[in-house]
Amino acid sequence: MSLLRRPRLPLAMALILLAAAGGGLAFNLLMPQGVGWLPEAVARPLWRPLELARAVRLRQQGALMVDARDPGHYKAAHLRGAVNLSPRERELLWPLLEPQLRRAPAVVVYGRYRSRWPAAEIAQFLCRQGLRRVYVLQATLEQCRAAGLPLRRRRPRRQGS
Amino acid sequence: MKRLSRFITLGARLFLAGVFLYASYDKVWNPAAFASAVAAYDLLPLWAVNPASVLLAWLELVVGLLLLAGVWVRPAAAWAALLLVMFMGLLVYAGLTGAGYDCGCFPGQEGGHAAGFGAALRDLGFLLPALWLLWRGESAPARRRP
Numbered sequence: 001m002s003l004l005r006r007p008r009l010p011l012a013m014a015l016i017l018l019a020a021a022g023g024g025l026a027f028n029l030l031m032p033q034g035v036g037w038l039p040e041a042v043a044r045p046l047w048r049p050l051e052l053a054r055a056v057r058l059r060q061q062g063a064l065m066v067d068a069r070d071p072g073h074y075k076a077a078h079l080r081g082a083v084n085l086s087p088r089e090r091e092l093l094w095p096l097l098e099p100q101l102r103r104a105p106a107v108v109v110y111g112r113y114r115s116r117w118p119a120a121e122i123a124q125f126l127c128r129q130g131l132r133r134v135y136v137l138q139a140t141l142e143q144c145r146a147a148g149l150p151l152r153r154r155r156p157r158r159q160g161s
Numbered sequence: 162m163k164r165l166s167r168f169i170t171l172g173a174r175l176f177l178a179g180v181f182l183y184a185s186y187d188k189v190w191n192p193a194a195f196a197s198a199v200a201a202y203d204l205l206p207l208w209a210v211n212p213a214s215v216l217l218a219w220l221e222l223v224v225g226l227l228l229l230a231g232v233w234v235r236p237a238a239a240w241a242a243l244l245l246v247m248f249m250g251l252l253v254y255a256g257l258t259g260a261g262y263d264c265g266c267f268p269g270q271e272g273g274h275a276a277g278f279g280a281a282l283r284d285l286g287f288l289l290p291a292l293w294l295l296w297r298g299e300s301a302p303a304r305r306r307p
Contacts, residue, residue: 012236016227020219028192028215035192035211042207115200115210 041120046127047109050135052147055108058135059149064104066126068111068118077141079110080150086111087121094129101126106133110141170297173290174228177241180287181225187268188218198265202251202276220244228294238294245288252281 007015028034036043050058059065065082067074074084083100085093101107107126111119119136126134137144145151188195192215199205199214220240227237252264255276264276266284274280 007233007236009236009239012233013239016223016233016236016240017216017220020223021216023223024189024215024219027189027219033191033193035196035215037211038208039196039211113200113203115203115205115207117207 039117039121041124042117045120045124045136047120047123047134047136049138050108052137052139052143055135055137055139055144056147056149058106058108061105063106063108063133063135064101066101066107066109066122068109068122069113070118073111075154077151077153079141079144080152082110085122087118087125090122090125094125098129101131106135107131108135108137110137110139110144112140166297169293173293174231174234174298177238177287177290177294178225178228181221181228181241184267185218185221185225188214188265189222192218195265198263201262201265202255204251204254217244234294234298238291238298242288242291242295245284245291249281249284249288252276252284253278256281 028036055063059081065079067078067082067084068086069078069084070086070088071084074082074086078084083097085097107123109119109123109126111117111122123134123136139147141151192211195218196211196214199217200210205213221244224237224240224244227233228241248266255262255264256278262276264274264280266274266280
């Protein structure tokens with residue numbers, strides 16, 4: 001009983017951590033808004049992964065490239081011809097890009113950070129909107145450039161003008 | 162003097178409990194939104210974002226409840242101090258990188274509270290009551306006069 005009333009500090013801190021972990025686990029298992037171990041777009045993907053070589057072929061056949069990264073990164077460098085549709089601006093840009101995306105024979109989404117995979121999120125969204133051939137590119141921008149996909153980089157600003 | 166100390170302890174405990182409960186309820190109830198806020202810092206690998214954000218939200222909730230109830234005050238204050246130091250580190254990092262995203266600290270702050278030095282300074286203010294409680298949190302109750 002006295003241990004419960006005044007436990008040693010490290011032990012009590014460990015118990016608090018355990019209580020938080022237990023509560024979090026139970027809540028996320030039982031409640032409908034609970035999250036899984038991985039984001040839904042990654043754990044239960046509706047899109048298909050795409051190798052770089054196939055992406056090059058698809059692009060030649062008219063596939064539309066979608067850059068799912070934040071606008072700042074898109075402006076700094078992106079694949080030539082790619083449109084920017086990031087999760088943050090999805091609601092705003094989807095109505096504008098929808099006709100172009102629906103017309104495309106296939107859509108190849110790319111973009112990844114350490115903690116986020118916006119490409120997976122956007123591809124999942126596009127699949128839910130009824131687009132059929134939606135792929136997520138499994139390559140970095142540098143790998144794309146090395147494979148012959150042209151990159152468009154932001155030009156450095158001229159000084160003094 | 163002792164009465165003043167107890168008064169400060171009570172104030173610090175209730176204030177910190179309020180801060181942690183207010184900060185945690187939305188994170189606990191909307192775990193996906195908080196996971197997005199955690200992911201925005203881009204420090205954890207993808208597989209760690211959801212578990213870490215859930216644990217963080219619940220840790221804040223448990224700490225807030227314990228402080229409110231006055232149970233295990235020193236361990237709860239120790240967690241509060243640890244969390245606040247960690248948050249300050251993250252906010253300073255965000256300030257240095259010039260990220261400009263929402264700090265994800267409290268609910269209903271869309272666009273108004275960017276992660277950065279200002280938010281780190283605010284957390285430094287929250288750290289003071291946590292350190293006080295860590296120091297004086299569970300001092301022995303005063304002896305009753307015969």
